């Protein structure tokens with residue numbers, strides 16, 4: 001076939017294959033145990049799968065409503081009200097999306113104009129910055145500080161300018177496993193008060209918070225909620241990342257604008273899965289028990305690292321654990337991550353590429369959303385690493 005040659009400039013000149021794909025490929029090539037990818041290696045509840053096939057067999061196979069199946073939006077609204085004491089109108093303030101990724105992309109696309117600045121806390125999940133860039137926005141990175149990845153709110157405030165259109169936060173935070181405290185959320189609220197800045201709050205790990213702590217959703221505080229898109233993921237909550245279904249909640253005026261973009265980019269999301277989710281959410285244990293389920297996995301993983309040279313602070317949330325390797329080597333994180341795959345057959349993620357200026361914290365990220373058998377084999381390797 002003739003090759004179509006174009007000199008049209010790329011809208012994303014710096015975009016490369018994501019580190020997750022590169023590491024995943026390398027892990028497969030070397031037959032490594034893969035704790036790099038952020039998804040479970042165990043099956044979801046068969047009941048949920050049965051509900052999807054029931055929905056298909058009952059004829060829910062054509063387009064759903066553009067905003068999402070109403071019954072699902074209704075139960076999402078009930079869930080948020082119960083957990084965070086915030087009332088969202090399911091008709092006007094909740095939209096079902098293709099995972100949290102689409103919710104985030106659409107919120108950015110709907111509001112970020114060329115030249116607008118968007119503050120992003122680093123290390124950041126990798127979908128925020130390309131979405132800002134493709135819309136002509138400018139990312140203003142703010143590095144999280146110290147080994148515990150806390151926000152320096154004073155520095156944060158200095159980054160706000162008349163051009164700041166939006167702030168993106170993520171709690172519980174990937175990759176650090178840190179959660180925003182109530183004090184953090186209050187600081188954020190005070191910082192944004194009296195501005196027109198929109199908040200995109202990526203809360204995909206909302207139900208994975210450990211040690212009795214609470215998830216401090218942006219929807220909990222009046223002023224923050226009034227300017228926020230709260231983005232969530234059923235993929236993360238119900239072990240079905242491949243179904244790519246999530247939602248976002250925002251006040252009607254913001255959501256009205258969001259839906260203008262949503263209806264022409266996506267229109268609506270997989271109908272039978274929405275029906276199934278609406279039914280499955282009726283049993284709150286399906287999401288409330290998730291934190292105990294993953295805390296057990298975290299504790300199992302960490303208890304089996306006793307005797308290894310890795311150091312760590314237990315993750316506060318998400319299904320990721322950072323391990324500090326300074327007791328083993330001074331190598332750059334990407335070098336060690338590669339060595340672990342090639343020599344030890346264990347894959348993890350080096351996080352320097354998510355930090356500002358590739359700051360190398362000498363930590364690797366491990367995903368513990370894996371079976372006990374996998375975690376046992378992985379920790380056996382980690383105890384041998386030198």
Ligand SMILES: Cc1ncc(COP(=O)(O)O)c(C=O)c1O
Pocket residue numbers: 038098099100101102125170174202204232233234235236241244245246
């Ligand atoms: C912080 C964060 N946000 C968003 C996503 C994407 O969520 P979804 O699969 O629902 O699009 C992920 C997935 O790894 C994530 O870790």
